[in-house]
Amino acid sequence: MTTRPRKALRAGGLAAVLLAAGTLAGCVFDAAAPPPAVTPTGAFDADYSEPVPRVPAPLRGTLVEPGSLQNPSLAAKIDNHEDARPQIGLERADLVFEELVEGGLTRYVAVWQSDVPELIGPVRSIRPMDPDIISPLGGIVAYSGGQEQFVDLMLRAPVYNAVHGEADTEETFYRIDGYDSPHDVVVKASELVSEHADLAPPAQQFAYSADVLSSTAAVDGEPTATLSLVFSDSRFPSWQWDEASVSFLRSQEGAPDLGSTGAQLSATNVVSLLVDEVYDYDEEVPRAVLVASGEGWASTGGKTVHLRWSKDDAASPIRLVDDAGATIRLAPGSTWIELVPRETRSVTVTAPVPAPVPGGDPAPEEPGDAGDLGDPVG
CATH class of the missing domain: 3.50.90.10 (YerB-like)
Incomplete structure (x- = not known):
């Protein structure tokens, strides 16, 4: 039988074998030694807790922490006469209803709950449709009086009536400088809400x-x-x-x-x-x-x-x-x-005006396109 000669180990391979052998020879294994300690990762942190689900603010829909908006809503009859502008705190209202009143003018029923200003106004008198607007909200309504028949309608609604001139509102309503009467009555809104913190927050409206x-x-x-x-x-x-x-x-x-x-x-x-x-x-x-x-x-x-x-x-x-x-x-x-x-x-x-086509005439609108609807619709 013919035996093939073994190929000689390359110099690099031989060196690696010798190095490994030397390393093993120098190691001493202690079977009784304890295993190395393991450090827990952040996933096992005892302080970790699940995030709390947030809920919609009832009159704004923005997400808030549960239980963070327990105050009642404040609805107020806000003037929209030219001499009442700019209105105070209107930009912070959650809801604003605009309604037609006598003389072709409009007034607002503005509602605050998620962000109640320190001051709101000018406030004016109540109108016959206001109980239907405000009743679903509960809470508080602030106004400066009105015809007796309209005030009676509002008093029968399931809300707290804060009326300018009444004994219990002497510290809440006052006339502010810079506006001419009767467009100068304002309300200490945050103070009024805090005085009636026992009233329930409003239900979600939309x-x-x-x-x-x-x-x-x-x-x-x-x-x-x-x-x-x-x-x-x-x-x-x-x-x-x-x-x-x-x-x-x-x-x-x-x-x-x-x-x-x-x-x-x-x-x-x-x-x-x-x-x-x-x-x-x-x-x-x-x-x-x-x-x-x-x-x-x-x-x-x-x-x-x-x-x-x-x-x-x-x-x-x-x-x-x-x-x-x-x-x-x-x-x-x-x-x-x-x-x-x-x-x-x-x-x-x-509708928005179509952007011009680069290098050419503007693209024409096709009949029935959702462009300017022109005449009033509805």
Whole structure:
């Protein structure tokens, strides 16, 4: 039998073998030695706890810690006369309802709960539709009186009435310098709320999405540059979409509507509802019929979607659904509810102007495009 000679180990391989052998020879293994200690990782930290789920603020939809907003809401009748502007604290309201009153003017029912200012105003007298607006909220309503029949309606609502001139509000209401009477009555809002901390917080009034992009209008609506409303010849507010602030900016009678900080008033959501106006209490004072149903529009995230609204009774919130019957979801943030008289039928949605085509003429709009809708819709 022929035996093949072994190949000689290369110098490098031989050196590695010798080094390994030498290393093993120098090691002494102690079978009785304890294993090395193991340091726990951060995953086993005894201080670790699961994050607490957050809940929507009832009137704003923003996420807050459970139990952090236990104070009642404060609704106030806010003046919108030219001599009452800029209103104090209006930019911090969670909800603002705009309603037609006598003389073609409008007033607000503004509501604070998640962020109550130290001072709000100017406040004015109550109107016959205000109990239907405020009753679902509970809490407190602040106003400066009114016709006896309207005050009686408000006193029968399930809210605490804080009325200017009453004995229990002497320290809460006062007349402020810089405004002419009767547009000078203001309320110490945070003090009033703290005095009635035993009242329950409000129930959630609208459904909310997680963010602006997932709101119903942003998902299903038509692009909107401007929303124009007509209450009367004297009051025709408008809202312009502002991409930078992700909100609609408010104007009145063609001029920017400024708040007490000097900044233009804005809203995350603008809900425009067509309502019937009747004169069943006073031939000069209109009443928006709210225990009813009708059509409207929700504007959020630079888009607008058509909706149907309904309110079952005075204590029920206003329900908003789309044309398919699905609940409208607003975006977390402030909401203005415009109670536009059906008689004017004037809610005009204007789409953005198409950007010009580089190097050519602007692209023409096709008939039926969601551009400027022109005439009032509804």
